[in-house]
Amino acid sequence: MADQVARNMWVLFEPVHAVTYFAPEARAAFEAAGLRGFWRGYFAGRAAPLGRVESAPVIALFNSFAPQMVQRAIPDVWTRATPEEAIVARAEGATAALRTLAGSVDDRDVAEAADLAERAAGLARTSGRALGAANAALPPPTDPLARLWQATTTLREHRGDGHVAALVAAGLAGCLAVVLKAALENYPEIYGPARGWPEEDWAAARAALAARGYLADDGTPTAAGRAAYDEVEAVTDRLGGEVWQALGEAETARLAELLRPLARASSDAMPFPNPIGLPRP
Numbered sequence: 001m002a003d004q005v006a007r008n009m010w011v012l013f014e015p016v017h018a019v020t021y022f023a024p025e026a027r028a029a030f031e032a033a034g035l036r037g038f039w040r041g042y043f044a045g046r047a048a049p050l051g052r053v054e055s056a057p058v059i060a061l062f063n064s065f066a067p068q069m070v071q072r073a074i075p076d077v078w079t080r081a082t083p084e085e086a087i088v089a090r091a092e093g094a095t096a097a098l099r100t101l102a103g104s105v106d107d108r109d110v111a112e113a114a115d116l117a118e119r120a121a122g123l124a125r126t127s128g129r130a131l132g133a134a135n136a137a138l139p140p141p142t143d144p145l146a147r148l149w150q151a152t153t154t155l156r157e158h159r160g161d162g163h164v165a166a167l168v169a170a171g172l173a174g175c176l177a178v179v180l181k182a183a184l185e186n187y188p189e190i191y192g193p194a195r196g197w198p199e200e201d202w203a204a205a206r207a208a209l210a211a212r213g214y215l216a217d218d219g220t221p222t223a224a225g226r227a228a229y230d231e232v233e234a235v236t237d238r239l240g241g242e243v244w245q246a247l248g249e250a251e252t253a254r255l256a257e258l259l260r261p262l263a264r265a266s267s268d269a270m271p272f273p274n275p276i277g278l279p280r281p
Helices: 002-022 024-032 038-050 055-062 067-073 083-102 107-123 130-136 144-169 175-185 188-195 199-212 223-247 249-267
Strands: none
Touching (some): 002 024, 002 144, 002 249, 024 038, 024 083, 038 055, 038 067, 055 067, 055 130, 083 249, 107 223, 175 199
């Protein structure tokens, strides 16, 4: 039950966070800060809470991207915008996007959702979770929509850190995870280009997964492959579920109720299917 709650909450807070990638207001804010092109804004925006990092930590923490794709963006992005400027741009862009998407959502509901999401984010244990910890350490904004976006971002990166840990523990880091997920969802055309892996790396990962019995000779997933990835997702939910157990059943249910219309509205800015693997809320 706790794992299912964690999964349900992810489906609700992830779209609110993800406006920073897909909404035109977010793209415009990154471009105004000097980060032209989708991937400059993406890598600078996500990595900025870590400070002026080189590419190696980002390759490790983001996990699913080809190293050369990250290296094209970082550290070059820091010559175009400082981490501090990227943090301001992502907050302003996401807040503007949510203001457009929220439409008729009551301001009092937004403020209450922000309060509850901040409380949940504050309960997230960040030991071993670098991206979650870096976002949790940022000073909270004053605008309720900005507070809500920052809190969902902390929750998202906290969960993402746990997901990477689960993949590493399962021996599915890097390209292996991307290839297996693409096979399971039958969308290699989304995950391949979006994560930048060269064809030779993709083929090597397929061969390695086949050798483990996770993929058949034609590249389709086996029962063992599905079970392995299902276990990764279960561990991810288990680790993420600690937040909601700490928040309590009543407040978690209330936050879910408040997030639902915002999640549905935010999903309108997203493509489906998408490389995040997020279903419609």
